[in-house]
Amino acid sequence: MFIFSFQVVFASSDSIFSASSLDWVRSQIIGAFSDNSKDTQTTTDIQNLMVSQDSYLIKTSSPNTEISPTDQRKELVIEYKVREGDNLTKIARDFGISLNTLLWANNLESVSIIKVGQELRVLPIDGVLYTVKRGDTLIAISQKYKTNQEQVIDFNDLLADGSLKEGVELILPGGIMAFSETIAAKKPITQARATVNKTVSAVKRATKLAFEAAEKFFIIPVSGIITQGKHNYTPPAIDIGNSCGTSIFAAADGVATSIFETNSRSRYAGGGYGNNIRIQHSDGSISLYAHLLAGSLSVNEGETVKQGQKIAEIGGGWAKGGVRMAGAGRSSGCHLHFEVRNGINPYTAYRRGTVVKTPAANLAIDESATGAGDSSDGDNNGTGFSGVVSEPFGSNKGAISEPYKGNQ
Numbered sequence: 003m004f005i006f007s008f009q010v011v012f013a014s015s016d017s018i019f020s021a022s023s024l025d026w027v028r029s030q031i032i033g034a035f036s037d038n039s040k041d042t043q044t045t046t047d048i049q050n051l052m053v054s055q056d057s058y059l060i061k062t063s064s065p066n067t068e069i070s071p072t073d074q075r076k077e078l079v080i081e082y083k084v085r086e087g088d089n090l091t092k093i094a095r096d097f098g099i100s101l102n103t104l105l106w107a108n109n110l111e112s113v114s115i116i117k118v119g120q121e122l123r124v125l126p127i128d129g130v131l132y133t134v135k136r137g138d139t140l141i142a143i144s145q146k147y148k149t150n151q152e153q154v155i156d157f158n159d160l161l162a163d164g165s166l167k168e169g170v171e172l173i174l175p176g177g178i179m180a181f182s183e184t185i186a187a188k189k190p191i192t193q194a195r196a197t198v199n200k201t202v203s204a205v206k207r208a209t210k211l212a213f214e215a216a217e218k219f220f221i222i223p224v225s226g227i228i229t230q231g232k233h234n235y236t237p238p239a240i241d242i243g244n245s246c247g248t249s250i251f252a253a254a255d256g257v258a259t260s261i262f263e264t265n266s267r268s269r270y271a272g273g274g275y276g277n278n279i280r281i282q283h284s285d286g287s288i289s290l291y292a293h294l295l296a297g298s299l300s301v302n303e304g305e306t307v308k309q310g311q312k313i314a315e316i317g318g319g320w321a322k323g324g325v326r327m328a329g330a331g332r333s334s335g336c337h338l339h340f341e342v343r344n345g346i347n348p349y350t351a352y353r354r355g356t357v358v359k360t361p362a363a364n365l366a367i368d369e370s371a372t373g374a375g376d377s378s379d380g381d382n383n384g385t386g387f388s389g390v391v392s393e394p395f396g397s398n399k400g401a402i403s404e405p406y407k408g409n410q
Contacts, residue, residue, distance in 0.1 A: 079107075079131065079173070080124040084116050093122065100128045106179045107131045130177035133169065140164035147177035217348035219283075220253040221309060222358045223291065224316065224338050225365040232350035239290075239341030240349050242358060244368050246319040246327070246336035247298075250291055251362035252307045253340070256283040261303045265296060265328040275339065276331025279313055287345025291338060293318030296329040310362035336368075 094104040107123045130147050144151040153175045155164055226244035233239055260280040262272045272278055275292035282288050295317030301307055318333030
């Protein structure tokens with residue numbers, strides 16, 4: 003009895019045959035054999051031709067044909083194009099192989115991201131796809147990947163003596179990738195991570211240089227204690243506590259672009275800043291000085307100021323009777339709120355509790371001012387400090403700093 007078996011491999015998305023064309027081919031084959039053969043079993047075999055437009059494999063087999071596991075898609079390593087909705091687990095399941103088999107064949111990890119149109123190599127059975135290298139022996143390969151030597155010979159149609167040819171790909175049925183090989187398979191992702199780490203390092207270096215430049219450009223505007231580290235975030239600000247009436251100095255040369263002064267005792271006065279001054283600098287940045295003592299503002303709008311020039315005094319405290327000072331704004335005690343807009347505030351790198359001294363004048367520091375700051379949620383308890391860096395950047399030209407040791 004003649005048994006016919008026909009097999010075609012094609013990629014449906016790239017196929018030049020339409021469904022109607024394939025139906026025509028099928029009918030012609032069946033017709034030809036029906037006209038010239040009296041073997042009804044042969045005709046039945048041909049009619050078992052399976053055409054699946056959605057598959058990569060078109061094959062026929064007689065119900066009486068025995069296919070051993072060894073022969074199952076023996077020579078097929080499918081080049082599969084990822085489709086919409088695919089993931090690695092789904093692809094492995096659809097092809098009836100383990101996830102590890104799919105990962106090993108494509109140097110992927112279980113967390114790897116695949117994209118539509120990406121080509122993946124799919125083995126016909128569980129195992130490892132191995133390329134023969136110079137000096138390899140079948141016994142060594144079989145032992146390394148924990149597979150059966152005879153199955154490797156049979157599955158790959160090798161000579162009985164197991165001789166190998168360099169560069170040939172072998173499918174190792176049931177093979178397991180060695181740990182060192184698994185690490186090597188992660189190399190593409192490791193390289194991607196290294197690139198990301200390199201980029202992050204470059205950003206950190208650039209940020210460090212920017213902070214150094216900013217610290218050379220500005221000086222600390224007042225002596226005192228950092229009562230609140232980096233807060234506001236956009237723009238970044240710090241609070242420096244000292245006695246009300248302590249002199250405040252311009253952090254850099256510039257022009258006073260905005261002056262706000264009020265006798266209001268509302269915590270919302272001046273948008274919460276209370277009395278404040280804004281100075282625009284040559285690099286485009288703007289320094290803002292807030293919670294200033296009413297009557298102490300000594301510059302006018304549009305006036306050119308020099309670095310180290312006195313511009314106001316610390317305010318933000320409480321008057322007799324426990325009422326808020328005029329123009330204090332949202333403040334819990336005597337302090338300067340200092341922020342930099344359109345630029346870098348280098349003093350956000352200072353830890354809460356650090357003593358800072360302006361080079362503009364020799365000023366006394368009230369060490370009891372550790373609780374003064376902007377009165378908002380999380381203020382004055384350290385939660386506003388980002389903790390990104392622990393030490394100031396740069397030459398420290400703008401301030402002399404030391405850890406706060408408390409009242410002594």
